[in-house]
Amino acid sequence: GENVEQHPSTLSVQEGDSAVIKCTYSDSASNYFPWYKQELGKRPQLIIDIRSNVGEKKDQRIAVTLNKTAKHFSLHITETQPEDSAVYFCAARLSGYSTLTFGKGTMLLVSP
Amino acid sequence: EPEVTQTPSHQVTQMGQEVILRCVPISNHLYFYWYRQILGQKVEFLVSFYNNEISEKSEIFDDQFSVERPDGSNFTLKIRSTKLEDSAMYFCASSHREAGELFFGEGSRLTVL
Numbered sequence: 621g622e623n624v625e626q627h628p629s630t631l632s633v634q635e636g637d638s639a640v641i642k643c644t645y646s647d648s649a650s651n652y653f654p655w656y657k658q659e660l661g662k663r664p665q666l667i668i669d670i671r672s673n674v675g676e677k678k679d680q681r682i683a684v685t686l687n688k689t690a691k692h693f694s695l696h697i698t699e700t701q702p703e704d705s706a707v708y709f710c711a712a713r714l715s716g717y718s719t720l721t722f723g724k725g726t727m728l729l730v731s732p
Numbered sequence: 733e734p735e736v737t738q739t740p741s742h743q744v745t746q747m748g749q750e751v752i753l754r755c756v757p758i759s760n761h762l763y764f765y766w767y768r769q770i771l772g773q774k775v776e777f778l779v780s781f782y783n784n785e786i787s788e789k790s791e792i793f794d795d796q797f798s799v800e801r802p803d804g805s806n807f808t809l810k811i812r813s814t815k816l817e818d819s820a821m822y823f824c825a826s827s828h829r830e831a832g833e834l835f836f837g838e839g840s841r842l843t844v845l
Contacts, residue, residue: 652831654833662838663823663838665836669833718788718830718831719765719780720834
C-alpha cells in the first residue's frame, strides 16, 4: 500500500516568514495529493490539493508543488500569520481508490 | 455551510465494553469513511462505505469493528469489545464523489480504561 512521510514534525517561524512542509509518497500510482489544516480541537479542513497532471498550484499565500519523478510534494506558505498556526497533514490517494493515506502531520507555530 | 457532525465528542469506556460512535454525513454525500488518530500519530484509514456496503477497509478494521447506515442519515462505527489500544480520536468523513474532497467531522475521542 501507499506510505506517506512528512517533515518536519514541528516548524517554528516568525510572522511574515515563509514555511515549507515536505512529503514523500511511495506508490507512483497515487494521483491526488491534498493538504489539510487542523487547528487545536477542530476538524481537519482541506486547504489546497493537487493532482498528478499538474506541477504547481497556488491559492493566495498557499502553494503546493508536486514532483512526480521524485515522488514528493510540498506545501509553501508565504507571509505567515499567527492564525496559520496549526497542524498540517499531507495525504495521497491511489488512482482508482477513494481512501487517503496521511502523513504524520507538522505542527506549525507562527510567532508574532 | 453543511458539516459532518459526530457524537459523542468524548467517550470513556471500560475495556471489553461495546462502543458506538455516530456520524451524520453531509446530506447529499454518497461516500462515507471512518479514520482514526492515536494521540501523536498519523491519521489512519479504517473503512469506506458506499451504496450500503463496505467498499474498502484497512487491516485495522478487524472483526471487532463494524459500520452501519441504519436510517439513511446516521453512519455508525461499532467496536464490539474495546481494547486499550482502541483509544484514539475517531474521525468520520464524507464526500460527494468517489474521488471528491473529503469533509471531516470534529472527531469522537474514545478513551478505553
